[in-house]
Amino acid sequence: MNKEMLHSAYEINFVEADVCSKFEHGHNFFELAYIRSGTGKHFLNQSECIYHAGQLFLITPEDTHHFAIESRTAFFFLRFNNIYLKKNNLGSDSLQLLEYILQNTNHLNDCILQNIADRTFVGPVIDTIYQEQNVKDLYNEDLIQQLVNTLIIIVARNIAKFLPSYISETTEEKAVSILQYIQQNIYEPEKLRAENISDLFTVSTAYIGRYFKKHTNDTLQGYISKYKVNLIEHRIKFSDKRMNEIADEFGFTDVSHLNKFFRKQKGYSPKDIKNGLAGT
Structure with missing residues (x-):
């Protein structure tokens, strides 16, 4: 199994494809994968789920995954590592934010956006990142970085609000x-x-x-x-x-x-x- 490396603090990719070019692989970094359009299956740690537009998946350094595309899919990928978290002010101790994500993500193959309000918020944030990447303007790199921080904080909030290894619908x-x-x-x-x-x-x-x-x-x-x-x-x-x-x-x-x-x-x-x- 291949293990991909990340050589910068963070990396953004917008990809459209009819066929997935990558088989099962692991990472030495975190990856957020957002489905902008299209359908198919996502395989994470030997489990599978059907994906569709609007879903956001979190893959940690402990996971292996790949996509099987059924209809042409537009992906957004955000890769980041502990170096990025340590050097950027995310409103709290950034290394503790890394640890919080590591400890509380459930490693299940499901959309990370369990908070309903965040589902309608993430899409426009990613659309703005796309626009800023393609139309060079004043301070666009600074704006993109702030939007990246926003996405990471949204992930942290969804993990904080839903602790699946200990919490159920009946938990007080x-x-x-x-x-x-x-x-x-x-x-x-x-x-x-x-x-x-x-x-x-x-x-x-x-x-x-x-x-x-x-x-x-x-x-x-x-x-x-x-x-x-x-x-x-x-x-x-x-x-x-x-x-x-x-x-x-x-x-x-x-x-x-x-x-x-x-x-x-x-x-x-x-x-x-x-x-x-x-x-x-």
Whole structure:
């Protein structure tokens, strides 16, 4: 299987085709694929779905995919990597935005636009990018970059509003809020103590654990630990921070404390990731 590389911070392509020229492949970057027109099938991680105009798919570095075109299709592709996110102000810590996308995308083969209002917004944004690329005007590169940022933020919002691995239609709004609170405060251990969460969301300390388990099928501390350790692993893979900086950022007393926590959760050490030995 081919693995494509991205050699710039981001890349935009508008493509029209009757036949897909690429077979199953992976990436070392994120890709947004928007269907401007046409029909066919999208294959993602060995699952397939029928695509049509107006759908937006998110492909992460962990995914493999390809398209099978049935009627002539106009695609918009936006490719971006962690370098782009780290160097551009998206209204929040950009590296944390990368991690948020990595941790919360469901890797299912479905349109990322679950928020109805965003479906009518994305098309005109992409049309504007197309116009700016083809009609050179003052500040058009700056405008295109801002529109790219807008698309990435829309993806983040849809992921934030819909957490499919833990949330269903019957999940109480309070449980969703607790999950989002944990994600937003994962770098501040004091805020994640059970008593603090129970006070903030008016659930008794004695009941908070059972309440969380009931609505997420995971324990409160189990979810916090898994979410944190996966963020740390992605931080090791996608940033150039030293281990002592990561330990400090996540509230560990030192690197030894971080290593002990990480090995308990994952079964291998942070050094194994750096050496390509994780999971072997």
